Amino acid sequence: MAETSRVPPIYGLLAEFETPQALVTAATKVRDAGYRRIDAFSPFPIEELADAIGFRDRRLPMFVLVGGLAGMVAGLGLEYWVSAVAYPLNIGGRPHASWPSFIPVAFETTILCAAFAAVFGMLALNGLPMPYHPVFNAPRFSAATRDRFFLVVEATDPKFDRMQTRKLFDDLHAREVTELAH
Amino acid sequence: MANDHTPSEVADAAAYRIPPVIQPGHSFGTITDKIAAIVLTKHTPVVWFVVAGIGFLMTLMLFASLTKLLFTGIAIWGNNQPVGWAFDIINFVWWIGIGHAGTLISAILLLFRQSWRTSINRFAEAMTLFAVACAALYPLVHTGRPWLAAYWLFPYPNTMNMWPQFRSPLIWDVFAVSTYGTVSLLFWYTGLIPDLATLRDRAENRVARTMYGVFALGWRGSAQHWYRYETAYLLLAGLSTPLVLSVHSVVSFDFAVGILPGWHATIFPPYFVAGAIYAGFAMVLTLAIPLRAMFSLHDFITDRHLDNMAKVMLVTGLIVVYGYAMEAFFAWYSANQFEAYMIENRMTGPYWWSYWMLIFCNGLVPQLMWVKRFRTNTAILFIVSLVVGVGMWLERFVIIVTSLHRDFLPSSWDMYYPTRWDFATFFGTIGLFITLMFLFVRVLPMISIFEMRTLLPEAKVKEEAHG
Numbered sequence: 001m002a003e004t005s006r007v008p009p010i011y012g013l014l015a016e017f018e019t020p021q022a023l024v025t026a027a028t029k030v031r032d033a034g035y036r037r038i039d040a041f042s043p044f045p046i047e048e049l050a051d052a053i054g055f056r057d058r059r060l061p062m063f064v065l066v067g068g069l070a071g072m073v074a075g076l077g078l079e080y081w082v083s084a085v086a087y088p089l090n091i092g093g094r095p096h097a098s099w100p101s102f103i104p105v106a107f108e109t110t111i112l113c114a115a116f117a118a119v120f121g122m123l124a125l126n127g128l129p130m131p132y133h134p135v136f137n138a139p140r141f142s143a144a145t146r147d148r149f150f151l152v153v154e155a156t157d158p159k160f161d162r163m164q165t166r167k168l169f170d171d172l173h174a175r176e177v178t179e180l181a182h
Numbered sequence: 183m184a185n186d187h188t189p190s191e192v193a194d195a196a197a198y199r200i201p202p203v204i205q206p207g208h209s210f211g212t213i214t215d216k217i218a219a220i221v222l223t224k225h226t227p228v229v230w231f232v233v234a235g236i237g238f239l240m241t242l243m244l245f246a247s248l249t250k251l252l253f254t255g256i257a258i259w260g261n262n263q264p265v266g267w268a269f270d271i272i273n274f275v276w277w278i279g280i281g282h283a284g285t286l287i288s289a290i291l292l293l294f295r296q297s298w299r300t301s302i303n304r305f306a307e308a309m310t311l312f313a314v315a316c317a318a319l320y321p322l323v324h325t326g327r328p329w330l331a332a333y334w335l336f337p338y339p340n341t342m343n344m345w346p347q348f349r350s351p352l353i354w355d356v357f358a359v360s361t362y363g364t365v366s367l368l369f370w371y372t373g374l375i376p377d378l379a380t381l382r383d384r385a386e387n388r389v390a391r392t393m394y395g396v397f398a399l400g401w402r403g404s405a406q407h408w409y410r411y412e413t414a415y416l417l418l419a420g421l422s423t424p425l426v427l428s429v430h431s432v433v434s435f436d437f438a439v440g441i442l443p444g445w446h447a448t449i450f451p452p453y454f455v456a457g458a459i460y461a462g463f464a465m466v467l468t469l470a471i472p473l474r475a476m477f478s479l480h481d482f483i484t485d486r487h488l489d490n491m492a493k494v495m496l497v498t499g500l501i502v503v504y505g506y507a508m509e510a511f512f513a514w515y516s517a518n519q520f521e522a523y524m525i526e527n528r529m530t531g532p533y534w535w536s537y538w539m540l541i542f543c544n545g546l547v548p549q550l551m552w553v554k555r556f557r558t559n560t561a562i563l564f565i566v567s568l569v570v571g572v573g574m575w576l577e578r579f580v581i582i583v584t585s586l587h588r589d590f591l592p593s594s595w596d597m598y599y600p601t602r603w604d605f606a607t608f609f610g611t612i613g614l615f616i617t618l619m620f621l622f623v624r625v626l627p628m629i630s631i632f633e634m635r636t637l638l639p640e641a642k643v644k645e646e647a648h649g
Contacts, residue, residue, distance in 0.1 A: 024643050027405075043210060043380070044635040045408040048643045055406050060413045064421075079348040082337060087345040094349065104354040104432050108361040111425045115365045115418055119372055122414035126407045129399035136402070142383035144403045145376070147210035147635075 011134035011182050012037075012154040013165050014141070015174035020046050023149035026172040027052035030153060033168060037157035041135065041150040060121050067117025068110045075109030076102060138178045152180065203298045204637050205481040213482075213634045217627050218384045220477050226624065229476055234620035240613020247606040248323060256326040258603040265586045265598035270324035272578040273608050275433055276461065277317035277615075278359065279454075279574060282426055283462025284310025285366055288373070289422035292415075297637055298490055301482045305473070305619075305628040306466050307370040312618040313465070314363045316611040321355065323607075351435040358432040365425055369418050375401050376411075376632040430458040437581065443524035444585030447512060453505035457574060460498035460544075463491050464570035471564045473623060482629055489557050495570065496551040502577070503545045520590055528584045532597060536580050543573025 017023045020042060027040050031054050038053050050056070076099075083089070084096035123129070135141050135152060144150050151174075153165050162179070169177045204213075250258055261268045284306040291299035325331035333340045334347075335356050346353045378398035385391040401407070434454035437445035467488065474483045513525035528537045547569045550556045557563065588595045622628070635641060 020641060020643050040405040041403045042405065042408065043214070043403055044376075044632045044641060045412050046405070046641075046643055049405040050409040053405055055409060057406070057410060060410055061417065064417050068421075078337060082345040083348050087343070089347060091347070091349060098349055101349040104351075104428070104435070105348055105357045107428060108354075108357040108425075111421050111428075112361045112364060115368050115421050118414045118417045118421070119368045122372075122410045123399065125410050126404075128401065128407070131395070131400045133400060133402055141402075145380040145383045145401075146214045 009182065010155050010162075011137075011180040012152045012157075012160070013162070013169065014135060014138050014150055014152045014178045014180050015169040015172070016140060016143075016176045016178075017149040017151065017173075018175055020049075020149055022173070023151060024048050024052050026151050026169075026174070029172060030151065030168065034159050035153050035157050035165075037154040037160075039152050039154075041141075041144040041152070043145055043147060043149075057125065060118070060125060063117045063121035064114050067121070068114030071113025072106055072110040074113070075106035078109075079105055134180045134182055137181050140176065140178070202484060203301065203486055204634065205484065208481065208638065210635045210638065210640070213638070214380060214384075214631055216481070217629050217631045217634065218381055220623070221381060221625060221627055222385055222387075222390070227476055230620060230624065234617060234624075237613045237616030237620060240609055241617050242613075243606050244610025244614055247603050247610055250603065251323060251326065251607070256324065258601065259607075260598055260600045260604055262596055262598060264589060264594055264596055265583055267324065267582065267586075268598055269600055269604040269608060270320040271436070272575065272582055273611065274317050274320035275454075275578045276575050277313045277320075277611065278362075278433055279430065279458035279461040280465045280571075281310040281313035281317065281362070281366070281462065282430060282455075282458035283466050284308070284313075285362075285369070285422050285426040286459055286462065287466070288369060289419040289426065292419045293423060298487055300633040300637060301479075301484075301487055301629055302466060302470060302491075303633075304370075304373065304630045305469065305623065306462075307366065307373065308622045308626075308628070309465060309469060309619065310366045310462075311363070311370060312615050312622075314359065314366060315618070316615050318359055318363065319611060321352075321359075351432065351439045354432045355436060358429045362425060362429045365418070365422055369422060372411075372415060372418060373630060373633075374626065375399060376403065377627045377630060379403070380631050381627065427455055430455045442585050442589055443513075443518070443520040444509075444528070444581065447509065449505055449508050449512075453502065453508075456498045456501035456505070457577060460495060460502055461571060461574035463495045463498065464567040464574070467491050467495070467563060467567035468571060469619065471560050471567075473628065475560075477623075477628075479629070482634060485558050488560065488563055489554075492551045492557040492563055492566075495567070496548055499544060499548040499551075499570070506541065506545065523588070524585060527588055528580060531584065531588070533580070533584045533587075536576055537584070540573055540576040540580050543569050543576060547573075 015026065017026060023040055023042060024046065027038065027049060030038055031052065036054070040049050040053055042049060079102040080097055083098070083102075088096045090096075135144075135150070138150075140148070141150065151169075153160060159165075166177050208216075259269065261270075284303075287299050287306045288303045291303075321335070322328045332338075333342065333344050335353070337346050346356075375398060378394050379401035382391055382394040382398045385394055431451035431454065434450035438447060438450040440446060470483055470488070470491070474480060510525050513521040516522075528534075547566055550562065550566060556566075583598050587598055
């Protein structure tokens, strides 16, 4: 411990792979080796990758459901309050709370709030916008938005060890392994 | 269908000579570089300056005519009693209709897992946004003094304590169109985030890098982000699908809820939605064919795309023709003298030319699309889509003007003639649309880069990882 404390702390180790298959295989093996604080980066969504790093989150659809219901209640409530309480108008003897003609607007507010929940919920759960992140320090990381695939093991992982983790990456035929500064 | 490019499907596609959705020989890198280069290059094609310049001049004409309108009032238009809405609602419905293909391609084809949508969805979505912007202009300015009329359109607390009438289809319109515009913007921007990150990482110009960086929100392609991103995108598609169908149904209620002969028809919602998709796909083709040539995008927008879009256009065109037939049938079968006179007046009255031009443009010309040779000939396809665009404008003209100008009482009949300001405003919005579209293709990737990467066979993990 006395020796490692002299080395500046790092965010983690970043390994580069050339194909999505190699990345998924590597992520599976790293997870099998007992690492838990891992993340992968790819230029397009890879279905198998979330499973490989053991990531699961079912909150977003719930957000959208709640958003949609809130939008529906708000829309109907607004229409009822405006038409029956605040500014009642008798048009052709129709009831003030004529719910069938309230459906189109309530439908639109439902969709609107659900869509807001989907987009802003996604951004919030992802912690975006986040202009700075340690992975951007890796010189080759800009290829993650072009054609390269990356795997990171964070230094906060209980099993993390600079030497051993690097060796694991080398065994997985990583093209290049980089230490990420904070 | 060669949607997922498994080896057997690729072989099938080859056997049946279906053109691919992406030309062979590309890798993740070449796709990225080719699409990003259109935006990041210093070189702009001369044609771009010419068309964008024309669009800009037409936009100036729009500003001039709107200024004249706001200073003088809507008397500068040809609107009268009984034709009270005329060009405003014709153009509003026409533009909204054009806006429909974008969301349809993006959302409905995504849910049906049609991979050919990928090459065209981005600029179709942009087209939707700009068309909705042009459409929304008309209900705002048709009041002549929009700053005084807002309290009838939007429910906000005002000093008069007045609130909008929620039983009115015109208020449904306000909510439908503003929701549609907002959700289309969210959908389009969400789709752009990963591509903005690509441009941020590719841009060499410092200002460009900063701008793309700001809008990319720090996207880094994390697997956890992609997971939630895909969920959000799919949910948005699922929400947009009923939305896009509802918007034009609501627009059709503006008419169908009235008791006017020619408007009061239950077929209007599906007939309007089909017409919107028809006009929208015509506009996507009108844009895709020249853009493909201008930026040499034949690798990504292949003949398969044009062929598929032509087929969608043919199908929706046939639904629209069915609508025309039903209008005539209802008029006859209802045994209602006002309905019967309405259809007779449409076909033989003073506006007979508009009805028969409509049948020619929307009914006859698109039948060329039955023939594969015409579907794959870009020149013919381009002309047919322009004709359909004109035809769909005529459809709204016929529905609105011929229904309004002679209703129940001959004492209230009158003719409607558009003025030059009507035309200046209409062509002005076309100019605004062209300008926005051309600015878009120059500064943002007009084809979704990250989705194009997923079309490559190398992007599939399953077979090799478990093989």
